[in-house]
Amino acid sequence: MNTLARRILMGRIHGAFGVRGELKLESFSNPPEAIFRYLPLTLRTTQGVEREVEGARGRATGKGIVMRLPGVEDRDAAEALRGAELYVPREALPPPAPGEYYWVDLEGLRVVNTDGVDFGVVSHLFSTGANDVLVARGERERMIPFVQPDYIVSVDFDAGVVTVDWDAEF
Incomplete structure (x- = not known):
């Protein structure tokens, strides 16, 4: 996919959270857990490999957002996604308020x-x-x-x- 210009970077994975495949997520949405309203997400690894992700879910914790992705079942799989970015199509976002801009x-x-x-x-x-x-x-x-x-x-x-x-x- 070469449509990065029309996509919005919504989050970045910072590594594993625990041992069951959960991920630490830096979310750029406001509030942070709103990132899960924009499914499916496009996951882009640090190697540039992209895939569409259906079924992502997460929760807010005292230390930030924790996310689960289908197919990521253990700490090693979660750590392999460290640095990956999550995008949504620009069209998926609501229109900005007057005087505000994406x-x-x-x-x-x-x-x-x-x-x-x-x-x-x-x-x-x-x-x-x-x-x-x-x-x-x-x-x-x-x-x-x-x-x-x-x-x-x-x-x-x-x-x-x-x-x-x-x-x-x-």
Whole structure:
């Protein structure tokens, strides 16, 4: 499958939990256990092998999410999946609330500042804990805090443009 661009990374397996094949899962959904609402999941191993997973289930514990996958019956099988990632199709997610965005929807949009200077396209976004950061790549890379309306003036999906209030020299 080569459709990673239209899929959302929803979780990462961090290894075995116990001896019966359960897995420690880092879930990127909110709340974390909501990842199991988006079945089937696509499992991508660290070797790049992908398979669709039906019947995944899990629970929240004091130490995070614990997941069971069909066919993973012991600690060795669970450890073999360490580092594997779980994806869902973008279409499986609910529409974002007004003023909210899925990062994958912003990737590839053109970024221009309020003076019309083209900064390139949105490469990716990341979180600093304090706020999210939009990375625009053009003739160089710029990191712009995703703070509306201070720095992110508008997002126009129809035009494919993110307008930013950001100095071209910065």
